[in-house]
Amino acid sequence: MNIILMGPPGAGKGTQAKKLVEEYGLYQISTGDLFRKALKEKTKFGVIASYFIQFGHLVPDEYTVEMVREFLKENIDSFKNGFILDGFPRTIIQARELESIAKEFGFDIDAVINIDVPSEKLIKRLSGRRTCKDCGTTYHVVFNPPKTEGVCDKCGGELYQRPDESEEAVQVRLDTYEKQTRPLIDYYTMKGELTNVNGDQSMDAVYADIKKNLEAK
Numbered sequence: 001m002n003i004i005l006m007g008p009p010g011a012g013k014g015t016q017a018k019k020l021v022e023e024y025g026l027y028q029i030s031t032g033d034l035f036r037k038a039l040k041e042k043t044k045f046g047v048i049a050s051y052f053i054q055f056g057h058l059v060p061d062e063y064t065v066e067m068v069r070e071f072l073k074e075n076i077d078s079f080k081n082g083f084i085l086d087g088f089p090r091t092i093i094q095a096r097e098l099e100s101i102a103k104e105f106g107f108d109i110d111a112v113i114n115i116d117v118p119s120e121k122l123i124k125r126l127s128g129r130r131t132c133k134d135c136g137t138t139y140h141v142v143f144n145p146p147k148t149e150g151v152c153d154k155c156g157g158e159l160y161q162r163p164d165e166s167e168e169a170v171q172v173r174l175d176t177y178e179k180q181t182r183p184l185i186d187y188y189t190m191k192g193e194l195t196n197v198n199g200d201q202s203m204d205a206v207y208a209d210i211k212k213n214l215e216a217k
């Protein structure tokens, strides 16, 4: 199955994608992670993306689509169990481009899941998030703390707070979501493809709802 996982910043897309990867062997394609990796490696996409990410803006569509297209082209053979698009598409233009990429590479999108969380909860989730420098596992200081403060349970790596988690950047990310990404909910609803999942419950309960929806498909 190929799945689009949508939702505002901090909705739990990454958290739920990792659970789907573990249970179903799907491949997680997170554009945020791809940009952060490119940034670390100082590739073309990293240099372009650094300014936009730091201040909480979307990276322009042309570069984002080009990066996704290149990534899919190079890795398409690894997706035998299917993939989860985490954080892509984020604009109507990206959604349309994804449709042409799907035609070109011969795959379908089987489910579009939107994780719905009230905006007042998102700031709390983002400000408490900690991410492992080595394996990328995410935690939350209150909702999902690691066993030892500052240390990843899985690999022992150091936990850090992302630079785009400053109060100002988070506010820009939430505003950007409202203006540029929320319209995608209507886009996929009109196409009859969208499933809404209540993200304002425990991580396990959110996962159970996602699973139920995917298994019904």
Ligand code: AP5
Pocket: 007, 008, 009, 010, 011, 012, 013, 014, 015, 016, 030, 031, 032, 033, 035, 052, 053, 054, 056, 057, 058, 059, 060, 064, 086, 087, 088, 089, 090, 094, 125, 126, 128, 129, 130, 138, 139, 140, 141, 143, 144, 164, 173, 199, 200, 201, 202, 203, 204, 206
């Ligand atoms: P990206 O990395 O995709 O960030 P995001 O969409 O803002 O999403 P997050 O990773 O912040 O949140 P999430 O929904 O994955 O939540 P998580 O599971 O971590 O993008 C970063 C930047 O890259 C963008 O701002 C943009 O600049 C650029 N970019 C990326 N894609 C792009 C695109 N397509 N086009 C243009 N630019 C692009 O959970 C958050 C926290 O909450 C964690 O601490 C977690 O433990 C906790 N949590 C999760 N679920 C629950 C729950 N049910 N209850 C309580 N706590 C929970």
